[in-house]
Amino acid sequence: MALRTMLKAPLLLLGLLTEGLAQWAIPASIPWGFWALPENLTVVEGASVELRCGVSTPGSVVQWAKDGLLLGPNPRIPGFPRYRLEEDPARLGEFHLHIEACDLSDDVDYECQVGHSEIGPELVSPRVILSILGGQTLSNISANMNEGSQQKLFTVEATARCGN
Numbered sequence: 001m002a003l004r005t006m007l008k009a010p011l012l013l014l015g016l017l018t019e020g021l022a023q024w025a026i027p028a029s030i031p032w033g034f035w036a037l038p039e040n041l042t043v044v045e046g047a048s049v050e051l052r053c054g055v056s057t058p059g060s061v062v063q064w065a066k067d068g069l070l071l072g073p074n075p076r077i078p079g080f081p082r083y084r085l086e087e088d089p090a091r092l093g094e095f096h097l098h099i100e101a102c103d104l105s106d107d108v109d110y111e112c113q114v115g116h117s118e119i120g121p122e123l124v125s126p127r128v129i130l131s132i133l134g135g136q137t138l139s140n141i142s143a144n145m146n147e148g149s150q151q152k153l154f155t156v157e158a159t160a161r162c163g164n
Helices: 002-022
Strands: 034-036 041-044 049-051 062-066 083-087 095-099 109-114 128-133 136-144 152-160
Touching: 041 049, 049 128, 062 083, 062 095, 095 109
Parallel strands: 041 128
Antiparallel strands: 049 095, 062 109, 083 095, 109 128, 136 152
16 A cells, blocks of 8 residues: 555656646747747848847847858948848847848848847857849840741740849
């Protein structure tokens, strides 16, 4: 009888722990310190885009890196007039990189970086890729091969630009 009671206690405790842990939805893919991560995106040249980043360490300095170049923590990023760092005042910890009128120079990798704070270490998001689809130009040219005949020579010229 005493042995049976001793076996039930650990099983009951294990059951309570597993049920209690099941109530906490912590996505395994999000590293510690982040609650939202940027994602790979593809946009057409000339479109605007927002790379999202949400951090859970208040008081941290957040900046983005473009192809390894640190862009700095200022909302208006010096040297990049089409870029701005947007913070959502309604939700603390949101630091989104907004890029206006994307062009092929924006077709690189980006990462969100969080500086050391009093309550947490430095953090770096996984690297994501922004792909820009360049414009395409197609033209058709038609000419008669022999005057008076029904035969025609068709020439099709296609030019496509794409990132990298």
